[in-house]
Each structure stands twice: as structure tokens, then as C-alpha cells.
Amino acid sequence: MSTERARSARAVRAIVHSPQAGLLLVLIGLGVVLSIAAGSHADPITGARTNNFLNAHTLIQMATDASGFAIMGVGATIVIISGGIDLSVGAVYALAGVVMAMLLRAVGPLDPALTVLLGLGTCLAVSLVCGLANGAMVIGLGVHPFIITLGTMWMLRGLAFVASRAESILVPGALTGVAKSSLGLGASLYPVPLVAMLAVTALGSVYLTRTVMGRHIFAVGGNPEASRFAGLRVSRVQLGVFVLSSLTAGIAAFLGASFYGSATSSDANGYELYVIASAVVGGASLSGGKGNAISALLGALLIVMIRQAIRTLHLDQNYEWIIIGGAMILAVVFDQRGTKWLTGRMARGDGRATRAADPTTRP
Amino acid sequence: MSASALSCQGITKYFPGVVALDAVTMHVGAGTVHAICGENGAGKSTLGRILAGIHQPDAGEMFVDDRAARFASPRDALAAGIAMVHQELAFCDNLTVAENLCLGALPSRRGFLRRDEMRRRATEMLSAIGAVSLDPRRLIGSLSVAEQQLVQIAAAVGSGARIIIFDEPTSSLGSVESTRLFALIADLRARGVTMLYVSHRMAEIFELSDAITVLRDGRHVRTCATHDTDEQRVVHDMIGRSVEQYFPAHLAAAPGEAVLEVRRLSSPGRFHDVAFTLRRGEVLGLAGLVGAGRSEIAQAIFGLDPRAIGSISVRGEPVRIGTPREAMRLGIALVPEDRKRQGLVLAMRGRENVSLPTLPALSRWSWIDRQRERASVLEHTGSLRLSESAMELPAFALSGGNQQKLVMARWLAAHSDVLLLDEPTRGVDVGAKAELHAWIDREAASGKGVLLISSELPELLSLSTRIIVLRDGRVAGELARAGATQERLVRLMAGLAA
Numbered sequence: 001m002s003t004e005r006a007r008s009a010r011a012v013r014a015i016v017h018s019p020q021a022g023l024l025l026v027l028i029g030l031g032v033v034l035s036i037a038a039g040s041h042a043d044p045i046t047g048a049r050t051n052n053f054l055n056a057h058t059l060i061q062m063a064t065d066a067s068g069f070a071i072m073g074v075g076a077t078i079v080i081i082s083g084g085i086d087l088s089v090g091a092v093y094a095l096a097g098v099v100m101a102m103l104l105r106a107v108g109p110l111d112p113a114l115t116v117l118l119g120l121g122t123c124l125a126v127s128l129v130c131g132l133a134n135g136a137m138v139i140g141l142g143v144h145p146f147i148i149t150l151g152t153m154w155m156l157r158g159l160a161f162v163a164s165r166a167e168s169i170l171v172p173g174a175l176t177g178v179a180k181s182s183l184g185l186g187a188s189l190y191p192v193p194l195v196a197m198l199a200v201t202a203l204g205s206v207y208l209t210r211t212v213m214g215r216h217i218f219a220v221g222g223n224p225e226a227s228r229f230a231g232l233r234v235s236r237v238q239l240g241v242f243v244l245s246s247l248t249a250g251i252a253a254f255l256g257a258s259f260y261g262s263a264t265s266s267d268a269n270g271y272e273l274y275v276i277a278s279a280v281v282g283g284a285s286l287s288g289g290k291g292n293a294i295s296a297l298l299g300a301l302l303i304v305m306i307r308q309a310i311r312t313l314h315l316d317q318n319y320e321w322i323i324i325g326g327a328m329i330l331a332v333v334f335d336q337r338g339t340k341w342l343t344g345r346m347a348r349g350d351g352r353a354t355r356a357a358d359p360t361t362r363p
Numbered sequence: 364m365s366a367s368a369l370s371c372q373g374i375t376k377y378f379p380g381v382v383a384l385d386a387v388t389m390h391v392g393a394g395t396v397h398a399i400c401g402e403n404g405a406g407k408s409t410l411g412r413i414l415a416g417i418h419q420p421d422a423g424e425m426f427v428d429d430r431a432a433r434f435a436s437p438r439d440a441l442a443a444g445i446a447m448v449h450q451e452l453a454f455c456d457n458l459t460v461a462e463n464l465c466l467g468a469l470p471s472r473r474g475f476l477r478r479d480e481m482r483r484r485a486t487e488m489l490s491a492i493g494a495v496s497l498d499p500r501r502l503i504g505s506l507s508v509a510e511q512q513l514v515q516i517a518a519a520v521g522s523g524a525r526i527i528i529f530d531e532p533t534s535s536l537g538s539v540e541s542t543r544l545f546a547l548i549a550d551l552r553a554r555g556v557t558m559l560y561v562s563h564r565m566a567e568i569f570e571l572s573d574a575i576t577v578l579r580d581g582r583h584v585r586t587c588a589t590h591d592t593d594e595q596r597v598v599h600d601m602i603g604r605s606v607e608q609y610f611p612a613h614l615a616a617a618p619g620e621a622v623l624e625v626r627r628l629s630s631p632g633r634f635h636d637v638a639f640t641l642r643r644g645e646v647l648g649l650a651g652l653v654g655a656g657r658s659e660i661a662q663a664i665f666g667l668d669p670r671a672i673g674s675i676s677v678r679g680e681p682v683r684i685g686t687p688r689e690a691m692r693l694g695i696a697l698v699p700e701d702r703k704r705q706g707l708v709l710a711m712r713g714r715e716n717v718s719l720p721t722l723p724a725l726s727r728w729s730w731i732d733r734q735r736e737r738a739s740v741l742e743h744t745g746s747l748r749l750s751e752s753a754m755e756l757p758a759f760a761l762s763g764g765n766q767q768k769l770v771m772a773r774w775l776a777a778h779s780d781v782l783l784l785d786e787p788t789r790g791v792d793v794g795a796k797a798e799l800h801a802w803i804d805r806e807a808a809s810g811k812g813v814l815l816i817s818s819e820l821p822e823l824l825s826l827s828t829r830i831i832v833l834r835d836g837r838v839a840g841e842l843a844r845a846g847a848t849q850e851r852l853v854r855l856m857a858g859l860a861a
Contacts, residue, residue, distance in 0.1 A: 210730060210731055210733075211729045211730055211731060212722045212723055212726050212729045212730075212731060213729055215715060215719070215722055215731065216722075218708070218710075218711060218715075219708045219711060222708035222709065222710045223704070223707065223708040223709065223710075225704055225705050226704070226705050226706055226707055226708050227708065228667070228687060229665075229667070229687060229697065229699050229705045229706065230687070230720045230773065231686075231687040231688040231690070231691040231720045232688075232719070232720070233686075233688065289708065289710045289711075290710060
């Protein structure tokens with residue numbers, strides 16, 4: 001009993017001290033406020049009262065809305081940690097979706113499993129090529145990634161536009177079947193985007209914290225010069241991050257096009273900014289060397305939740321952009337101040353202890 | 364005792380995780396040069412910064428001319444007559460000397476800059492400190508460190524500062540430039556300017572100061588008149604114990620086989636036709652003025668200079684080294700001169716910095732084996748007396764000495780046997796310096812070849828088996844340990860007849 005309590009106390013402490021604590025608190029706080037303010041309605045069939053915000057349908061809908069840029073947010077976080085930026089992900093998304101839809105239309109009906117594999121493979125292949133192109137240009141031309149990816153953002157979307165002749169192209173039902181499968185939950189609940197989002201975040205998080213490549217990304221973002229002096233192949237790391245960022249756009253494109261049943265060249269328009277906002281709200285530093293995948297997910301969720309709040313609270317939808325923009329600045333300021341305040345308190349509280357424990361080299 | 368120009372009472376300052384200053388009380392006599400010394404991390408720079416209004420104290424009071432003063436910004440301090448000459452020079456590199464000097468109050472007419480007026484004021488400020496040869500139209504970025512420092516001093520004096528704080532002013536100056544600075548400080552004192560001189564270089568402190576305050580671990584240890592104390596006592600106060608003189612152990616055995624042979628190594632505009640042989644078990648000193656090509660040679664050997672030509676052999680085998688990675692594979696290590704810029708990723712933990720180049724060997728299928736990583740790091744930081752808890756702190760939270768040890772431990776872990784050490788003890792406190800010296804000696808005694816680049820001649824003379832002197836990118840001469848003296852080194856470095 002007491003060990004159990006100790007264990008849960010330890011778990012609570014781990015969460016409170018984690019870098020995600022502040023953001024998590026904001027999310028929960030906003031969720032509580034929305035649940036209370038939303039009111040409830042009677043289910044027309046069962047007659048049970050259902051909260052207008054806190055119900056499975058709304059929550060999964062929010063996760064679905066967030067999944068696209070949460071998945072790409074993991075890629076953006078990786079690029080941003082390395083000290084770069086990738087503005088082309090929205091365009092990669094559109095191009096991958098369009099190419100997949102055109103290819104599947106061209107080959108005609110296939111076995112469902114084969115269709116899904118071919119679709120996913122196409123999205124990944126297209127995004128891989130885009131990522132390689134971004135990375136190769138950043139390294140080879142020595143131009144800032146902001147400029148390179150700004151250029152490829154327009155070029156790739158233009159390519160999608162020309163290739164698709166601006167049509168909306170339907171994708172085979174087999175894909176939609178997978179993306180909209182209920183996974184044992186009730187009908188009209190579609191948890192696949194949610195699951196994919198969690199899986200990509202978990203993979204990204206493990207990649208960044210537990211693998212050699214992940215560590216190298218932090219090193220290059222923190223100090224490229226020192227990384228070079230430590231024998232790291234800096235340009236290979238830079239190439240890698242753009243490939244990964246593009247691949248997350250490919251995954252998001254596959255899910256998005258499958259879920260909604262079609263792909264057009266205007267898909268994910270402006271997503272790059274949502275994606276970067278997610279990473280930054282999640283605490284990634286644009287100067288490199290800092291950030292984590294889980295926080296990027298929370299950042300994406302926060303943005304979606306603010307959008308949802310506007311609907312749930314019946315605020316004027318015309319103010320959506322103003323509210324999101326303001327909230328994003330607030331979130332980042334709050335995060336930075338909160339961290340400063342916390343470390344300041346810790347310094348005052350444990351200053352003496354820390355100094356005693358500090359690397360004293362004296363015998 | 365003269366009236367105090369500046370005093371502080373119970374100044375306390377916290378930084379994340381540390382108490383930088385703990386109730387420091389100090390009085391600075393008007394018109395004196397007051398040295399503040401202490402090891403790195405003792406809080407001496409922080410004290411200077413608080414007095415200059417850059418940091419605000421969490422507790423305590425300050426008095427200027429016995430009137431209570433409170434500075435919210437460097438501007439406030441400047442208004443009270445206090446200016447600081449920084450360790451990290453704080454100017455806009457992309458602007459000219461004149462623009463920087465007038466930045467606080469740019470002369471203008473109806474919103475348009477008056478460039479002639481700006482230049483006139485700048486010239487006036489520069490000539491007030493005798494820097495007449497400095498052209499105010501040059502960009503700050505094109506100036507040498509010494510010249511930038513002159514501009515800072517000109518700015519301080521020109522703004523009417525009566526109290527100037529110097530923060531480690533000689534840390535990036537050569538000996539000639541330092542001498543010039545000391546003359547300027549003496550001149551300023553004669554004009555009645557009060558100066559705080561933050562440093563841990565004993566020779567300078569005793570040459571310049573009227574009084575010395577020693578800080579240790581953020582606390583005030585002692586203030587006394589310079590003529591009432593001596594170096595031994597100040598060093599003892601700084602580190603809380605006395606340091607023994609050191610005789611290198613690696614000299615006991617004769618150097619072994621050649622581990623690194625460099626022939627006809629040249630890089631256009633940097634160094635020419637350099638040749639030397641480094642043997643196992645020896646410390647080969649590399650002396651020269653700033654710009655003589657010492658660091659450049661080390662970097663070329665480490666594969667960082669794509670334009671370098673010549674031949675290099677490692678353990679008797681001719682090799683081609685195009686990248687640091689290849690150098691690493693051959694067992695060559697470089698501890699670069701600027702550890703913050705080239706040595707460490709400051710935001711990463713100590714452990715992560717140490718394991719950075721060896722990570723692939725500590726992982727399987729790219730998956731980092733954290734236990735092996737910890738064990739490897741511990742194994743190689745132990746001999747450097749780095750504590751385990753320090754390894755989990757971000758590198759920026761460690762003292763200069765411990766940061767330097769991280770870079771050294773990194774190359775121990777990589778099993779390097781050619782150590783290229785570029786200014787390994789720069790900006791390191793006295794206690795850590797002695798440890799680093801002992802470490803260098805131990806590594807050489809264990810059969811590694813050490814190339815030691817240093818601007819501190821006593822360090823070179825006490826550690827080296829022999830010393831090569833560079834001048835203008837060429838080998839100017841070589842001195843055996845027995846015949847090497849500070850004077851002969853300086854003569855060779857400066858190109859004077861021996």
C-alpha cells in the first residue's frame with residue numbers, strides 16, 4: 001500500500017518536473033474550463049445527458065483535426081532542434097497526396113491490401129525525394145533553409161497543381177476503409193488518425209532521446225562548430241533532418257487523403273505555419289538545440305483545442321485567426337517565463353545544496 | 364584610508380542552480396586600482412556586472428561616493444559614472460568605431476545622422492586615451508581584440524566615467540598589447556579614475572593594483588592593500604589551500620618512437636613549410652605570438668583545413684587526413700582553444716558532451732546503450748576528478764576548468780594517443796590548472812604524444828620536453844628544455860636576435 005503510494009507519488013513528481021508540465025497544465029485547465037462552460041445536451045436516442053465538449057466524439061474529432069500537423073510537428077521539431085526550419089511540409093503533403101491518388105487511379109482496381117501498401121509507399125517515396133532535395137540544396141548551395149524551403153514550398157505545390165490540373169482526385173475506398181476503421185470503438189468514431197499521431201510522436205521521441213542520430217541532431221543544433229570538432233558529419237545530420245521532416249509530411253498526406261477520400265493540390269495549404277507553431281508552442285527553440293516531440297504534440301493539441309473552444313463557446317468564428325495568433329504568442333511567453341520562474345525558485349531553494357553538490361574537483 | 368568611491372554591502376545574487384554571490388561587502392578607495400580576484404566561478408565577474416548595472420542584485424546595497432545607488436540597467440550605472448570594459452566585447456560588429464562610440468547619443472539634425480560630427484566626437488574620445496592611430500571609420504568587426512578593447516575604454520572615458528571596471532582585460536591579449544593596456548591604466552589612475560580590475564593573473568594584479576579583494580565560492584574572503592600581501596597568500600585565499608610546485612613525471616623516461624611526423628606542411632596565408640616530429644612520452648611545446656599559426660597547424664593536422672598541403676605520418680604510416688573524423692580514427696585528438704565555440708555543445712549535459720564522438724561504439728543499431736555510455740564516461744572522467752553529478756548538468760553550468768576537462772575526457776574515451784592541446788588552461792582557475800597540468804604530464808608519461816600550444820610561457824616551460832617557436836607561420840627555432848628560458852622564447856617569438 002505504502003509502496004504503491006510512493007510509486008504514484010514518484011510518477012506525479014516525474015510529470016510535474018517534466019518539460020511538458022506547463023503545457024499539460026494549460027491543456028488540462030483549458031479542457032476543464034471548456035467542459036464546464038460548454039453545457040450539455042440530451043442524447044436524442046438514449047436520453048442521457050452528454051457534455052457538449054467532454055464526449056468521445058468531440059475529443060476524437062479534435063485528435064483527427066490535430067493529427068495532420070501533429071505528425072508533421074514531430075518532423076518540424078527534429079529540423080528545428082538541428083537549427084534549421086522546413087517551410088515546405090504543406091507542399092510536400094499536397095504533392096505526395098496528389099501523386100498517390102493519380103498513381104492509384106492509373107493502375108486501376110487492386111487487391112485492398114496491395115492498394116494500401118502501394119499508396120503508403122508512394123507517399124513515402126515522394127516525400128523522401130522532396131526531403132533529399134531540400135537537404136541537398138541546403139547543404140550544397142549553402143543557403144539558409146528558410147529560403148530553400150520557402151522556394152521548394154512554392155515549387156512543390158506548383159508541381160502538384162500542374163500534375164493534377166487542379167482537380168480533386170478520388171482515392172480508392174480501400175484506403176478510406178483503413179483510415180476510418182473503428183478499431184473496435186463505436187460506429188462514427190474514427191480513432192486511426194489519433195493512433196497514428198501517438199505512434200509517430202512516440203517514435204520521434206524515442207528517436208530523439210535514445211538513438212545516436214537523435215543525439216547528433218541536438219549536438220549539431222546546439223553548436224555545429226563544436227560538433228565538427230568532435231568528428232561528427234554535420235552535413236549528413238542536416239540531410240537526415242530534412243528527409244525525416246518530409247517523411248512525416250508523407251505519412252500525414254497518406255492519412256489525410258485516405259481519411260477524406262481525395263487529394264488536391266491545395267491540400268494542407270498553410271499547414272507549414274501550424275506545424276512550426278506546434279513545435280514552437282511545444283518549446284522548441286528556433287536557435288536550435290532544444291525541443292522534444294511530445295511537447296510538439298501537446299502544442300498541436302493546444303492549437304486545435306483553441307479552435308474547438310471558439311466553436312464550443314459559440315464565439316464569433318471570424319475572430320478565429322486573431323485568437324489563435326494571440327494564444328500562440330501567449331503560450332510561448334508563458335512557457336518561457338514559467339521556466340525562468342521555476343529555475344529561479346529552484347536556485348533559491350537548492351542553491352546551497354547545488355553548490356555543495358556541484359562538480360567540486362577538490363578532494 | 365581614502366574615501367571610498369564605490370562600496371557594496373551584503374550583495375547577494377542567485378543564478379539558476381547557484382548562489383553566485385553571497386553577502387559580499389567591499390569598499391573601493393577613490394582613485395585606486397582595486398583588483399578583484401578569485402577562481403573561475405568565484406563570482407568576480409558577476410560582482411563586476413552588478414556594479415556596472417548589467418545584473419541586479421537579489422539583496423544588498425551599493426553606494427557611489429557614499430550615496431546609495433540602485434542600477435536597473437548599464438545606462439543607470441553610466442549615469443552614476445560607472446562603466447565596464449567587458450570580457451566578451453559588447454559592440455555591434457557591423458557598425459563603425461564612430462557609430463559604436465556615439466551609439467548612446469547619435470548626433471543628428473532633423474532625424475538625419477551627422478556623420479562628420481560623429482567622426483569628430485569619436486576621434487576626440489580615442490585621442491583622450493592616446494589611441495590616435497585608430498581610424499573611427501573602420502568596422503568594429505575588422506578590429507583586433509586589443510583594438511576593440513581600446514574602443515571600449517575610449518567609450519568609458521569619453522562618457523565621463525569616473526569608475527571603470529575591467530573584466531579579465533588581458534584574457535585575449537598578447538604580451539605587447541597587455542603592456543600597452545597597463546600603461547593606459549596607470550595613466551587613467553593618474554587622472555583620478557577609480558578602477559576595478561577583475562582578474563586571476565597574479566603578475567598583473569601585483570603590478571597594477573593598490574588593493575586586492577579575494578572572492579571564493581561567491582563569498583568575500585579578504586581585502587587588503589597590495590603591498591601588505593604576496594602571491595602565495597592571494598593564491599591560498601583564492602583556492603583555500605596551497606598549490607605545490609610541479610615537476611613533470613614524463614621527463615623521467617626518454618621519449619619513445621615517433622607517433623606524429625609532419626613534413627613541409629603549408630597552408631596559404633596561414634603557415635609555411637612546417638616540420639616537426641612528436642614522440643611518444645613527450646610534451647612538445649608550440650610557442651608563438653597570437654597569429655603565428657599555432658592553432659592553424661593543430662587544426663590542419665586534425666583535418667580542419669582543406670587547403671593544407673604537405674605530408675603527415677602517424678605511427679610511421681603516411682596518412683591523408685581530410686576530416687576530423689579521419690583524424691579521430693587515427694587516434695588524433697584536438698582540444699580546441701575556444702572551448703565554448705569549438706569544444707562543447709553548451710546546452711547538452713556533461714555526459715553527452717564526453718560521449719559525443721564515441722557514441723556509435725556505445726550503441727547497437729544506433730540505439731544508445733545508456734549504461735555503457737555512463738560507464739564509459741565515468742571511466743574517463745574519473746582520472747580528471749569530475750564528479751558523477753556534474754556529468755548530468757548542462758555544460759554551461761560548469762566552471763571553465765570542468766568544461767575543459769569534459770573535452771579532454773572525450774578524447775580519452777576515444778583512445779587517442781596523439782593529443783593536440785590548444786591553450787588547454789585558458790580561462791581556467793588556479794586549482795583546475797594544476798590538475799590539468801598533472802593530467803597532461805600523466806598522459807605523456809603513459810606513452811602518448813602531446814603537442815601543447817600555450818600563450819603562457821611558464822606553463823610551456825614547466826611542462827614541455829622541448830619547445831618549437833613559430834613566427835609568422837614559420838618555425839623560428841627549437842629550444843631544448845634545458846636551454847629554454849622565458850627570455851629566449853620571447854626573443855624567438857618576436858624575431859629579435861637571440
